[in-house]
Amino acid sequence: MVCCSGTGAANTLRDAQGNPLHAGQFLTDEQLLNSPNLKEIRLAMLRGEWPAVCERCRLSEEAVAVSIRRHMNERFGKRMGEALSWTREDGTLDRPEVRYADIRLGNVCNLTCRMCGPWASRLWADLHNEVRPACDRLPIAHLAEFKYQNWVKRQPVQWLIEQCLPTVESLHFAGGEPLIIPEMVEALETCVQSGRADRIDLSFNTNITVLPEKVTRLWPHFRTISLLCSVDGFGKLNEYIRRPSKWKDIDRNLHLLDERFEEWHLCSVICSVTVQIYNVLQLGELYGYLSTSFRRVSPIPQLTPLYYPSYLSAQILPEKVRNLAKERLLAERSKEDARQKPMFRHLLSSIDTIAAFLTEPSPPQHIMDFLYFTEKSDRLFGDSWRGACPELAQLLGRQAP
Secondary structure, eight states, X not given: OOOTTOOSGGGSOBOTTSOBOOGGGOOOHHHHHTSHHHHHHHHHHHTTOOOGGGHXXXXXXXXXXXXXXXXXXXXXXXXXXXXXXXXXXXXXXSSOOOSEEEEEOOSOOSOOOTTOOTTTOGGGTTTHHHHSOGGGOOOHHHHHHHHHOOHHHHSOHHHXXXXXXXXXXXXXXXXXXXXXXXXXXXXXXXXXXXXXXXXXXXXXEEOOSOOOHHHHTTGGGXXXXXXXXEOOSSTHHHHHHTTTOOHHHHHHHHHHHHHTTTTTTEEEEEEEEEEOTTTTTSHHHHHHHHHHHOSSSOSSOEEEEOOSSGGGSGGGSXXXXXXXHXXXXXXXXXOHHHHTOGGGHHHHHHHHHHHHHHTSOOOTTHHHHHHHHHHHHHHHHTOOHHHHSHHHHHHHHHHOO
8 A cells, every 4th residue: 555544546556667666575675665656656755745645644634633644743743854855756766765664464353343344353254244334235255355465475475574674763563453463473573683673663553352361472672662642432331332342351451551561661551442432421521531540551542533334423413413513522632631642743733623514424325224223233142232331322312313
């Protein structure tokens, strides 16, 4: 891919004939970084234009939110001068050196989160069409591919790591669930064996249901470790959304990270919340838990709006309910103790992003798809959305069309 936040067909790296590039071709970093897409994107950026693939960042910055583009510029902007000096008139890089690599390890995961699907967890493959509304079902052939798709078994991650290892400064891993994928551990071991681990920052997207010792024993070899922990609510609400996780495991692991912060070379542990219809009214419980329970784990979560599936988006709620959710989030935003800490400014700005997101309504027919999916999946899993989200159930009963 061009970028982990890229959108649309333009996010696929292609050769001069328009064919997609993939790991099985064992391309060098020079071949990838000088692919036609990236040369065109460099030239567009130098002209001050927004490439089509960058639409998500453009919209984020338009809403005065912190985009991935700005975040990366803060981290690597010091190299802008040398990058410009290495760029030819046709967009080719004379010295194509990888400083940051984002490696998505496939769909091996231990959870079936409600807003997720088989592309991110193969455990959904046999269940997806059974509970999804007609608008969101997938062809059987696609589901079968997701069930057995595991590219890291067929195409070694080792090749990718060895390619970028001489110059890489930061490695990010996501899944699926990266902490349970053996090839990720092998990649870390390769870094340690190279003697460069102490010059590499690691980061992970993880559901934090497990903290394997074979992973944590390697962390102290690296310069820093950052964790974005996918937690979508407090207690039973998180168990409902991110099933079949258990809150006691997440609570234990977050406290373990807090206790071993220095020992494991941690520099950042942040809970990352996918804001959706199930949790938008109850986020205050998570803010309260984080702000009173830890010394080093961030007291403020990072909020990201859910766009897909659209029938689980908070935008489908009636206007009065969206306004109520917005008021509660802005109340968290205004707390003085949080506002006084500059390091949390970007996390607080994510509240502004959600507040702006909630002002935009979605077609009311999505409520019927929400009810279909939620009731059907509850029967399949033996859960109850009315028990996990009682206020939502009450408000929808009063106001939904």
